[in-house]
Amino acid sequence: xxxxxxxxxxxxxxxxxxxxxxxxxxxxxxxxxxxxxxxxxxxxxxxxxxxxxxxxxxxxxxxxxxxxxxxxxxxxxxxxxxxxxxxxxxxxxxxxxxxxxxxxxxxxxxxxxxxxxxxxxxxxxxxxxxxxxxxxxx
Amino acid sequence: xxxxxxxxxxxxxxxxxxxxxxxxxxxxxxxxxxxxxxxxxxxxxxxxxxxxxxxxxxxxxxxxxxxxxxxxxxxxxxxxxxxxxxxxxxxxxxxxxxxxxxxxxxxxxxxxxxxxxxxxxxxxxxxxxxxxxxxxxxxxxxxxxxxxxxxxxxxxxxxxxxxxxxxxxxxxxxxxxxxxxxxxxxxxxxxxxxxxxxxxxxxxxxxxxxxxxxxxxxxxxxxxxxxxxxxxxxxxxxxxxxxxxxxxxxxxxxxxxxxxxxxxxxxxxxxxxxxxxxxxxxxxxxxxxxxxxxxxxxxxxxxxxxxxxxxxxxxxxxxxxxxxxxxxxxxxxxxxxxxxxxxxxxxxxxxxxxxxxxxxxxxxxxxxxxxxxxxxxxxxxx
Numbered sequence: 001x002x003x004x005x006x007x008x009x010x011x012x013x014x015x016x017x018x019x020x021x022x023x024x025x026x027x028x029x030x031x032x033x034x035x036x037x038x039x040x041x042x043x044x045x046x047x048x049x050x051x052x053x054x055x056x057x058x059x060x061x062x063x064x065x066x067x068x069x070x071x072x073x074x075x076x077x078x079x080x081x082x083x084x085x086x087x088x089x090x091x092x093x094x095x096x097x098x099x100x101x102x103x104x105x106x107x108x109x110x111x112x113x114x115x116x117x118x119x120x121x122x123x124x125x126x127x128x129x130x131x132x133x134x135x136x137x138x
Numbered sequence: 139x140x141x142x143x144x145x146x147x148x149x150x151x152x153x154x155x156x157x158x159x160x161x162x163x164x165x166x167x168x169x170x171x172x173x174x175x176x177x178x179x180x181x182x183x184x185x186x187x188x189x190x191x192x193x194x195x196x197x198x199x200x201x202x203x204x205x206x207x208x209x210x211x212x213x214x215x216x217x218x219x220x221x222x223x224x225x226x227x228x229x230x231x232x233x234x235x236x237x238x239x240x241x242x243x244x245x246x247x248x249x250x251x252x253x254x255x256x257x258x259x260x261x262x263x264x265x266x267x268x269x270x271x272x273x274x275x276x277x278x279x280x281x282x283x284x285x286x287x288x289x290x291x292x293x294x295x296x297x298x299x300x301x302x303x304x305x306x307x308x309x310x311x312x313x314x315x316x317x318x319x320x321x322x323x324x325x326x327x328x329x330x331x332x333x334x335x336x337x338x339x340x341x342x343x344x345x346x347x348x349x350x351x352x353x354x355x356x357x358x359x360x361x362x363x364x365x366x367x368x369x370x371x372x373x374x375x376x377x378x379x380x381x382x383x384x385x386x387x388x389x390x391x392x393x394x395x396x397x398x399x400x401x402x403x404x405x406x407x408x409x410x411x412x413x414x415x416x417x418x419x420x421x422x423x424x425x426x427x428x429x430x431x432x433x434x435x436x437x438x439x440x441x442x443x444x445x446x447x448x449x450x451x452x453x454x455x456x457x458x459x460x461x462x463x464x465x466x467x468x469x470x471x472x473x474x475x476x477x478x479x480x481x482x483x484x485x486x487x488x489x490x491x492x493x494x495x496x497x498x499x500x501x502x503x504x505x506x507x508x509x510x511x512x513x514x515x516x517x518x519x520x
Contacts, residue, residue, distance in 0.1 A: 079336070107276055
């Protein structure tokens, strides 16, 4: 599987995720959250930022179910569910991820026909510190 | 202010055959397309002083110019963002010629996407920002990225697979009239579409463009010079590029309104500088790497309201005789996928009256580049 190839701006997200924390970059001047992370604030142009913990609850904004041709590791799991999750407490922050039955499940474990836009989900982390999403009602 | 409205014209077009595999290399195909376009215009290679292409084009200006015998170049430009740059190549030449920086411009694209590698399989170049936020989770290909927006459009507006089929069918029907099209002899039915294998749900095989080897080119000159050329001029009436504020490319999930893409930005500039409105457009060549780009573009360029792009396709609207005949050479879905350059040349054919699926009396044509990435568009008239 592809590991995240991070850059200077994105590295803190993955460092926090490896500790089981979901954090998002906020402007340290005007407090506006931004994702994906970037060098300065598009609202106030400040270069000062901080990574604040966010509630790991969201709703499914959209989803796709990829089928081959895919990279070999992904083809082996296909079809699998990729979701865009809108965070409940920060509705303009959305995260791409996978819907799974429980933390650590492989990519293809969740049945695609059970996914609905608008469903409530919460974040969990697998053994490698990758965020995953499980249904709240499960 | 002196603008570019009708200041320049496309006077020559050229293309190679289109196929899944062509034996010649990209550089040779580029040379053939450029020489064909210059011959069509009746302009000698030595008169060319400007070039424009895509940043993804592998044949550079030096290679092309020295091979086909171009003159001294005083303007050369490359546009980024893959198929989003198609119309911008012509727009850059039009701006340069209108501003006096050059007199004869050639835009081109040569690509062996049919027999060459799929770009998304090269994870080394694909993984920097913003890929770290998407690719590890298996959102690997452009089709996955666009399918995410398509699913949301279906959810918000009731767009259906039948709407997307209408797009695929219109393109295929036109390809069935075009002997140069890869899908010339391959009709499409609703049954084939609905039973096709998935690529990325909700998109199936027929929602995806072809993978094609081929090359195309066109020649742009001033309107004065155009009068002396071999073919009737097709004027660049208006042109625009579009990169909206807070846009994120095909993974445009991180702003207030992900379903309002670059088409809206390009369209505002395009219509502002035109004497025409969407109602005046006789035929459209809309970038169709994936079928959902068409309803999104129909909304963005103002042919219908927000969320109405799917419904617009009903009742044969995109067929010859419909409200807006679409991709009359077959488009990227069924003629050839060469980063949208065949949409430009088909627009020229319509306005010359020489298309294989001619819209009677066509006088105006909208050509668009890829929606979902920083884009561009041309409004052509004869």
